Amino acid sequence: MSIESLFLSPVYLPMLGAALILVTKHFFTDRQRRAVEYLSALIAFIIPLIAFIFLIKPVLEHHQVHMILGTWETTLGIHYHFDGLSFLLIMINLLVSIPVWLYSRKTGPHQETFTIIFLIQSASIAATSLTADLFNLFVCLEVMGVTSYVLVASSEKNKAILSSFTYLIFSATAMVFFLIGTFGLYRISGSLAYDTIAQAKNLLSGSDLLVARLSLVLIVVSVLLRTAVIPLSGWLVGAHSNAPHAVSALLSGVLIKIPLFALVRLLLLVTGTELLGSILAWAGGISTLLGILLALREHHTKRLLAYSSVSQIGYVVTAYGLALASGLETEEGALLLALALLYAFSHALAKATLFMTVGRACDAVGSKDLHVARGALSALRAQGERFPITGIAYLVAFLSISALPPTIGFWGKNSLVYLSKGHGANYLLSITSVFTIVAYLKLSGIFLPRKNQETQHVEPSSTALTSLSLIFLTLLLLAGGFWYTDLQTFVVQVLSPLGATNATLTSYSALQDLLKTGLTTTIALLLFFIGSKTRLERYFEARRESTASFPNLFFGFALMVAVMAWWLLFPGGAL
Amino acid sequence: MVIERILIFLLALIGFTAIVGAKNIIKKVFGLNILNAAVVLLYILEGSRIGDQAPILGEGITNMVDPVPQALMLTAIVIGVCVTALALALAVRLYKATGSLEIDTISERLRSEH
Numbered sequence: 001m002s003i004e005s006l007f008l009s010p011v012y013l014p015m016l017g018a019a020l021i022l023v024t025k026h027f028f029t030d031r032q033r034r035a036v037e038y039l040s041a042l043i044a045f046i047i048p049l050i051a052f053i054f055l056i057k058p059v060l061e062h063h064q065v066h067m068i069l070g071t072w073e074t075t076l077g078i079h080y081h082f083d084g085l086s087f088l089l090i091m092i093n094l095l096v097s098i099p100v101w102l103y104s105r106k107t108g109p110h111q112e113t114f115t116i117i118f119l120i121q122s123a124s125i126a127a128t129s130l131t132a133d134l135f136n137l138f139v140c141l142e143v144m145g146v147t148s149y150v151l152v153a154s155s156e157k158n159k160a161i162l163s164s165f166t167y168l169i170f171s172a173t174a175m176v177f178f179l180i181g182t183f184g185l186y187r188i189s190g191s192l193a194y195d196t197i198a199q200a201k202n203l204l205s206g207s208d209l210l211v212a213r214l215s216l217v218l219i220v221v222s223v224l225l226r227t228a229v230i231p232l233s234g235w236l237v238g239a240h241s242n243a244p245h246a247v248s249a250l251l252s253g254v255l256i257k258i259p260l261f262a263l264v265r266l267l268l269l270v271t272g273t274e275l276l277g278s279i280l281a282w283a284g285g286i287s288t289l290l291g292i293l294l295a296l297r298e299h300h301t302k303r304l305l306a307y308s309s310v311s312q313i314g315y316v317v318t319a320y321g322l323a324l325a326s327g328l329e330t331e332e333g334a335l336l337l338a339l340a341l342l343y344a345f346s347h348a349l350a351k352a353t354l355f356m357t358v359g360r361a362c363d364a365v366g367s368k369d370l371h372v373a374r375g376a377l378s379a380l381r382a383q384g385e386r387f388p389i390t391g392i393a394y395l396v397a398f399l400s401i402s403a404l405p406p407t408i409g410f411w412g413k414n415s416l417v418y419l420s421k422g423h424g425a426n427y428l429l430s431i432t433s434v435f436t437i438v439a440y441l442k443l444s445g446i447f448l449p450r451k452n453q454e455t456q457h458v459e460p461s462s463t464a465l466t467s468l469s470l471i472f473l474t475l476l477l478l479a480g481g482f483w484y485t486d487l488q489t490f491v492v493q494v495l496s497p498l499g500a501t502n503a504t505l506t507s508y509s510a511l512q513d514l515l516k517t518g519l520t521t522t523i524a525l526l527l528f529f530i531g532s533k534t535r536l537e538r539y540f541e542a543r544r545e546s547t548a549s550f551p552n553l554f555f556g557f558a559l560m561v562a563v564m565a566w567w568l569l570f571p572g573g574a575l
Numbered sequence: 576m577v578i579e580r581i582l583i584f585l586l587a588l589i590g591f592t593a594i595v596g597a598k599n600i601i602k603k604v605f606g607l608n609i610l611n612a613a614v615v616l617l618y619i620l621e622g623s624r625i626g627d628q629a630p631i632l633g634e635g636i637t638n639m640v641d642p643v644p645q646a647l648m649l650t651a652i653v654i655g656v657c658v659t660a661l662a663l664a665l666a667v668r669l670y671k672a673t674g675s676l677e678i679d680t681i682s683e684r685l686r687s688e689h
Contacts, residue, residue, distance in 0.1 A: 076643070135647055142654045149661060158672035159685050165665045169603055172658050173594055176607075179614050179651060186644070187621060547682045550603070554595045 003065055006055055007082040010048040010090050010126035014119040017044035021116050037115050044119045045098050048126075052091060059087045059494050066132070079193045081132040081265065084494035088341055089129035089261055095476065096253045096348050097122055099469035103356050104246035106466045107363070109154040117154075118250075121147035125254065128262045134182050134192045134219075138175065141226065141259060145171050148251055152243040162547070163238035170235050170553045171225060178222035184215030198269030210568060216270065217564040219263075224280075224560065226259040229317050230287040231556035233310045234548035240309060241302035245359030248302065252309040253352035257316060257344040264320075264337070268328055276567045277324025278423075283563070284317030285425025288432040295439045297541055299370040301358050304443055305351070311432060312347045312401070316340050318425050319416050325423075332419070338492045339416045346400060346412040346480060353397035353473045357390045360466065361446050370442065375450030385463055391447055393470040398444065400477050402437045402524075404517065408480030408487075414513050415488070430520075437524035438531070579620055587613035598677050600669065604662045611655040618644040618651075 017040030024036045062084075068077035101118060108114075124143040131137050145168075153164040186192060188208055189200030201212045221232070228236040236256070240248050267273050291311030298304040319340035326333040361376035362368045364383055377391050400409030413433065420426045480487060590613060593606025622644035630642035670676055673684040 135650070139650060139654065142658070146657060146661060149665075153665060153668070158669070161665055161668050161672065162681060162685055165600065165662065165669060168658065168662050168665065169594060169607060172607055172662075173591070173610065176610050176614055180617070183614070183618055183621065192643075192647075547686070550595050550678070 006051040009051045014044035014123040018116045018119040079132040080130045086129040093125045099472045100250045102465045102469040109244045132194045151247045160242035163242045167235040167239045174222040174225045177218045181215040181218030194266045223259045234553045237306045240306040249352040249355040253348040277321045280321030284314045285428035287314030289428045292435040316344045343412045346408040350397045350400040357394040373446045376446045389467045393474045396474045406481045411484035434524045441528045615648045
């Protein structure tokens with residue numbers, strides 16, 4: 001089998017699966033349709049996963065494929081590029097999508113269209129990771145966007161519809177600016193393929209260069225909106241907290257990171273992006289701290305998790321920005337990019353697990369308010385969960401996101417913070433680590449036993465699929481921690497053709513930093529107990545749920561463009 | 576070319592103002608469409624810099640416009656229609672749930688829901 005048909009399978013097969021469900025929708029009985037759904041999921045996820053396992057060897061040998069869809073000539077056709085980056089991105093998507101889909105079987109949303117949209121979204125994620133054509137990136141991002149608006153709105157709550165509408169209008173407007181950026185680059189280079197654009201841009205000077213930079217800024221800001229960096233994150237909290245649990249897990253875990261890394265391909269080729277990278281690093285650093293502080297104010301479980309996503313994505317963006325700032329051809333830059341990707345992976349696993357376990361716990365308790373919700377473990381037992389898998393999965397994800405051993409997050413965050421030393425954003429990251437632990441300790445309250453125990457009788461139900469998905473994610477989190485060094489070597493090796501040819505890992509060992517982790521944890525515990533004993537936290541608590549207003553959202557957008565203008569005016573300046 | 580560009584810019588501005596400022600959610604969707612139309616016109620105008628004939632090969636056609644922007648905009652228009660349809664569907668559901676199309680009233684009425 002040719003390598004092309006293998007790496008395109010995550011694009012084509014989910015589409016095939018979605019079509020299968022649509023075709024059989026009106027002909028089969030309920031039972032048969034259910035079977036078709038499972039068959040489609042098998043086609044859409046398992047076959048590409050097997051195909052990608054076969055692709056590990058070519059990827060490790062730096063075998064890259066550059067192809068043009070159809071039989072068009074170079075200037076007209078759509079370019080696809082398969083290499084280590086797209087391999088890793090699609091792998092992340094598959095590894096998180098499979099447990100999320102299994103989880104959704106039990107917890108919903110129960111509409112049949114859910115699986116269809118879910119599969120189309122998976123295809124668009126794969127296409128976004130593979131494309132090397134600016135307009136095709138636009139189309140992929142729009143497909144990804146439209147599917148996620150539908151998924152958010154598939155919740156039964158009316159609030160979710162408003163969140164989805166807000167997200168739609170904001171993101172669709174940003175995509176218009178993306179188109180304007182594409183227009184600017186097409187005008188200058190007469191092409192839409194990344195490499196031709198980059199060649200043309202690197203030769204420019206004077207006002208043409210300014211236009212090219214402005215276009216690039218519009219594209220970067222529109223993509224950052226999908227990534228939800230502060231000040232572009234206003235849409236995220238509503239959308240991710242009101243969506244069904246499975247959808248929240250996928251959106252927060254995978255969807256916000258893919259556009260960011262898809263953009264690497266373009267930024268990699270363009271010269272003079274050092275300052276842009278530095279701006280990104282600062283935006284990421286500020287996001288981490290502000291995000292976690294906002295999360296601390298929340299007492300609604302899923303809103304807390306959503307704000308924490310803003311904070312966590314900040315780590316990824318900081319590492320990504322620093323990688324650009326030091327240049328991907330340098331050893332440090334290549335390493336930072338690898339770490340950004342690894343951290344994105346570790347956060348995807350942890351946040352998906354958190355949304356799934358906390359969602360399940362809240363459903364069992366019947367409340368999402370942290371002041372009220374208690375006794376999730378016994379409530380889950382009453383629902384027929386004999387072995388407390390939800391509690392254990394939550395504990396492991398909690399350790400990972402708080403950067404405590406023995407999980408993947410411990411290694412990931414510590415090496416990331418270590419490598420970012422020397423840049424101001426590093427301090428922001430270190431401070432955030434403390435607050436992250438405090439926020440998650442607060443969230444853990446739902447698993448504490450209830451004081452006056454009254455067990456309402458619930459019909460016990462089978463939870464095999466849910467448990468399976470949680471076990472899968474938990475094992476990945478632990479295995480990632482156990483074999484972290486090997487994993488990191490693998491990622492660096494796979495990504496190396498993008499940047500420095502032989503980036504080797506610095507001899508940093510997170511274990512030596514255990515002291516620092518201990519210190520962070522101690523401070524966090526202290527803060528948490530002071531906070532809960534003195535009831536100090538109640539002063540800072542969000543009084544009413546804030547919904548993002550449109551003027552605020554677009555103010556954030558304008559602010560980000562304005563900050564980026566620094567790069568336009570003083571491209572050589574330091575920051 | 577200058578006058579056309581100013582007009583397109585004004586059109587975009589109208590759309591953008593409606594998206595940000597309008598209270599009515601249907602007007603917001605209209606604004607999105609107007610903004611989209613402005614960008615479509617911008618691409619088409621740009622494509623016509625190098626010629627003035629429709630890009631269909633035939634006898635004696637020499638100075639064609641650039642066909643690529645036109646092809647791109649076909650796709651963009653289709654995507655715009657999809658997004659509009661979805662936005663209107665959501666607007667209908669919001670209206671059914673709250674009985675209002677004003678964004679402030681909607682978020683006020685939904686706030687009490689848990």
